[in-house]
Amino acid sequence: MVNIMKNLIRQAIFSLIIFWFSPLLIPFILTTEKEIITADIKRWAEVLNLPEQGLWMQLLVLLYKTQEFRNLYYYRLLKGNLNGRISMYLLKKFYPECPSLFLDSSCCIGAGLFIQHGFSTIIMADIGEQCWVNQQVTIGYKDKSGRPKIGNNVRITAGAKVLGNIQVGDNVTIGANSVVVKDVPNDCVVVGIPAAIIRRNGVKVEEKL
Structure with missing residues (x-):
């Protein structure tokens, strides 16, 4: 019972963290750089042995767990269209990159x-x-x-x-x-x-x- 409760708490905390990072999906939706970002996600997921999940969930996990990926993500958004860049600049203040x-x-x-x-x-x-x-x-x-x-x-x-x-x-x-x-x-x-x-x-x- 104790282990079950611990697992439930961990899952709840993880879900809250992922929810906190969910605004970072907005630039991905808006950008013209989806194809190359998708290729980055697949490569990182393979190297890091991430669980088989949907693309958006893998993106959120990477943005949460690896600041280095966040840098690369922002770099890709910077290369894209104006809407993606503007949303990236606004969100970057709340989700800092690897300094x-x-x-x-x-x-x-x-x-x-x-x-x-x-x-x-x-x-x-x-x-x-x-x-x-x-x-x-x-x-x-x-x-x-x-x-x-x-x-x-x-x-x-x-x-x-x-x-x-x-x-x-x-x-x-x-x-x-x-x-x-x-x-x-x-x-x-x-x-x-x-x-x-x-x-x-x-x-x-x-x-x-």
């Missing part, structure tokens, strides 16, 4: 970006689809020559730095604390300071960038 995660509004970010632990992370680059960025990552300018262009299915792990007017190919993994300042070809794993290729097309190698 240590910065997504530059001038970036073009493909669908399905997953941000794990957004602490002290800066993303100032054009990024492809289905990418993954960890904590304390900096992606951005080295000088006035330009910023990185990141391909599809790229994983940039904790503490890595990707800097300058460079191109990172598809299916690349950048190891923890690596510093990448040169182009990276497709299908590679790079590590180190400066970063070097240690695996290409699944085969161990030792190659400079």
Whole structure:
């Protein structure tokens, strides 16, 4: 009986929390960016093993549980139409984003970006689809020559730095604390300071960038 009561209380509290976050559905209803936000929801739900629920419920759970997703959500809304942007700006005061995660509004970010632990992370680059960025990552300018262009299915792990007017190919993994300042070809794993290729097309190698 005690366990049943505890479960009922937990469910009631969860329902109240979800109800509190429900106004954040308004920008989703109004925005022109539904398709790409839906792709983000599906990616995050898959990575985080969220229960099979309706799209709107998964969106609310993500907005409640992960501030990093909230940042991405606001970034998507900012790219959309005026109605979505206005409602986002009004609601943002009540549902703050992760303060240590910065997504530059001038970036073009493909669908399905997953941000794990957004602490002290800066993303100032054009990024492809289905990418993954960890904590304390900096992606951005080295000088006035330009910023990185990141391909599809790229994983940039904790503490890595990707800097300058460079191109990172598809299916690349950048190891923890690596510093990448040169182009990276497709299908590679790079590590180190400066970063070097240690695996290409699944085969161990030792190659400079």
